[in-house]
Amino acid sequence: MSLSISIQHRFDGFDLDATFAAPEGLTVLYGRSGSGKSTIINAIAGLMRPHAGKIVVGTEVLQDTQAGVFVPPHKRRLGYIFQDSRLFPHLSVARNLDYAAHAARREIDPQHRARIVDMLGLAPMLNRRPVALSGGEKQRVAIGRALLADPQLILADEPLASLDSERKSEILPYFEQIRDETDIPIIYVSHSADEVARLATTVVALERGAVIRQGPALDVLADPNAMPLGLGAVGAVLDARVVAHHTDGLTELSAGQDTYFLPRTRLDVGQHVRVRLPASDVMLALQQPVGFSALNSVAGTITAVQPTSASSAIVTVLTSAGPVLARVTQRSVAALELQAGKPVFAIVKTVAIASDIGA
Amino acid sequence: MMLLDFSPTEWQAITLSLKVSLVATICSLPVGILAAYALARWDFYGKQLLNGLVHLPLVLPPVVTGYLLLTVFGVRGPVGGFLQDLGIVFAFRWTGAVLAAAIMAFPLLVRAIRLSLEAVDPKLEQAAATLGASRLWVFITITLPLTLPGILAGSVLSFAKALGEFGATITFVSSIQGQTQTVPSAIYALLQVPGQEGAALRLVVVSVVLAMGALLLSEVLARRATKRMRGT
Numbered sequence: 001m002s003l004s005i006s007i008q009h010r011f012d013g014f015d016l017d018a019t020f021a022a023p024e025g026l027t028v029l030y031g032r033s034g035s036g037k038s039t040i041i042n043a044i045a046g047l048m049r050p051h052a053g054k055i056v057v058g059t060e061v062l063q064d065t066q067a068g069v070f071v072p073p074h075k076r077r078l079g080y081i082f083q084d085s086r087l088f089p090h091l092s093v094a095r096n097l098d099y100a101a102h103a104a105r106r107e108i109d110p111q112h113r114a115r116i117v118d119m120l121g122l123a124p125m126l127n128r129r130p131v132a133l134s135g136g137e138k139q140r141v142a143i144g145r146a147l148l149a150d151p152q153l154i155l156a157d158e159p160l161a162s163l164d165s166e167r168k169s170e171i172l173p174y175f176e177q178i179r180d181e182t183d184i185p186i187i188y189v190s191h192s193a194d195e196v197a198r199l200a201t202t203v204v205a206l207e208r209g210a211v212i213r214q215g216p217a218l219d220v221l222a223d224p225n226a227m228p229l230g231l232g233a234v235g236a237v238l239d240a241r242v243v244a245h246h247t248d249g250l251t252e253l254s255a256g257q258d259t260y261f262l263p264r265t266r267l268d269v270g271q272h273v274r275v276r277l278p279a280s281d282v283m284l285a286l287q288q289p290v291g292f293s294a295l296n297s298v299a300g301t302i303t304a305v306q307p308t309s310a311s312s313a314i315v316t317v318l319t320s321a322g323p324v325l326a327r328v329t330q331r332s333v334a335a336l337e338l339q340a341g342k343p344v345f346a347i348v349k350t351v352a353i354a355s356d357i358g359a
Numbered sequence: 360m361m362l363l364d365f366s367p368t369e370w371q372a373i374t375l376s377l378k379v380s381l382v383a384t385i386c387s388l389p390v391g392i393l394a395a396y397a398l399a400r401w402d403f404y405g406k407q408l409l410n411g412l413v414h415l416p417l418v419l420p421p422v423v424t425g426y427l428l429l430t431v432f433g434v435r436g437p438v439g440g441f442l443q444d445l446g447i448v449f450a451f452r453w454t455g456a457v458l459a460a461a462i463m464a465f466p467l468l469v470r471a472i473r474l475s476l477e478a479v480d481p482k483l484e485q486a487a488a489t490l491g492a493s494r495l496w497v498f499i500t501i502t503l504p505l506t507l508p509g510i511l512a513g514s515v516l517s518f519a520k521a522l523g524e525f526g527a528t529i530t531f532v533s534s535i536q537g538q539t540q541t542v543p544s545a546i547y548a549l550l551q552v553p554g555q556e557g558a559a560l561r562l563v564v565v566s567v568v569l570a571m572g573a574l575l576l577s578e579v580l581a582r583r584a585t586k587r588m589r590g591t
Contacts, residue, residue, distance in 0.1 A: 045489055046488075047485050047488075047489070072488070073485070073488040073489050074488045074489070074490075074491050074492055074493050074494075074496075074497075075491075076489075077491070078489045078490075079489075080486065080489035080490075082482070082486060084482070086482055086483055086485075086486035088483060088486075088487070088501060089483075089505070090504050090505060090587070099487070099490050099492070099500075100490040100491050100492075102500075103487070103490055103491045103492035103493075103496050103500075104491045145490065146490075149489075149490050149491060155489075
């Protein structure tokens, strides 16, 4: 099942014109506040009606202004997870979870419900009222409520934005789990590079109401052109696997044919992780470097040199694990004659496990 | 207990007052909720007019309201005549007292419900819609329960107001013993006759006790409902 959207809407002094497709997996609508992300997700939900547009999930047309089709929100089979949870204060957690089934006069599959209650650890709070829950607990209930709505599409509007970092790391794994264990497309609004790096299958980058880049997450994140949307530090994201924990406090990862070391993590050996290599922490050398303090150096070939200002540039180096970005000075570009096709070594000072982000 | 030693006429007035107030409150509740919802949530042409109409009984002299009722709902009035053909008569019947009480109490009822409605976060209703609830279902399962404190408070207030209604009632349906003579009408009638101060005083005490009781009940109910809604 996939989602395709094309909407145009005019606000005061702001035009939204966005067209994109979201395949299975988790698609992050990524951009600054005011870029139109929330408007788009609310249009998908049917909570706002764009002036013109077409929204299709699978084969079902949710809205087509040209054909005069508008499916009201309650018939769209959604699971919408709001930033502010929006649990019903007068209902217990259990009644909140079962709300969608009651609304649709649908039988609750007790096994399915038990699985979701179990996965989100909701059993101890089923009889409590939302007011008695912490922010993280509320959001877990909200996720459960959305999943139990039997949705054909899950929407999440900055679901972690109102949580502190500890709560964030408590909730993030659930989104990974939903992404990996269901085939329901997830549309996830975020302005956090870390969340994008960790969760996204597909990224739709938005700026001032327009889609400036869309595609598989690793491609978009490795694209220096995606920088204007505030990627914080630009940086490539690679898929890696935990190989071993060493006694000197380091964890060894393998990505492609390359090996990366980083300070010991809590991850299990064999686990797949995404790592983020901030471009400002990557240096380039023409020869295999020896005698330097950074732990990681990998071989690759330059595929692009992109000036970002009068003095600096972003160099894309294709390694066996995928593109790695390095931020270098224009002087170095000239001195080392960096250009596409040239083999180089990337020296990586910092490797951040995306899974540890927020922890 | 001299005070509670009511004469049959006094008992009639008390039970009639309670009946009239109760029926008036129950009957005006659905209309009151609808009016409050329209005023709180909808934008429509003539909204200010509706708002004015709802509040008119609050500012009009009750005798004017009573006169207008008589004109419209009297046997020869445009609505009254029509209703009479259907077998419904308001003028000089206890049902007329109900109508007068309901209309006089209506502004209080609508105000309380509207305030409570406006405190309900529309975002919760949106969330309910995304979970598959139709508008009606959202109203029944989300809006109405969250408005319950206001509905309870408004009902009790409206009941107390109906108990005390005098001007519009006596103008519209007069003060016929056993038919339309409510407690306030009875007190007024007693005061017209020398030597009946004792009986009048007894009914005055009844009025005060009922009114105070209703106000206290309204507070308690509203507080309890709010607590339950917020889930402590």
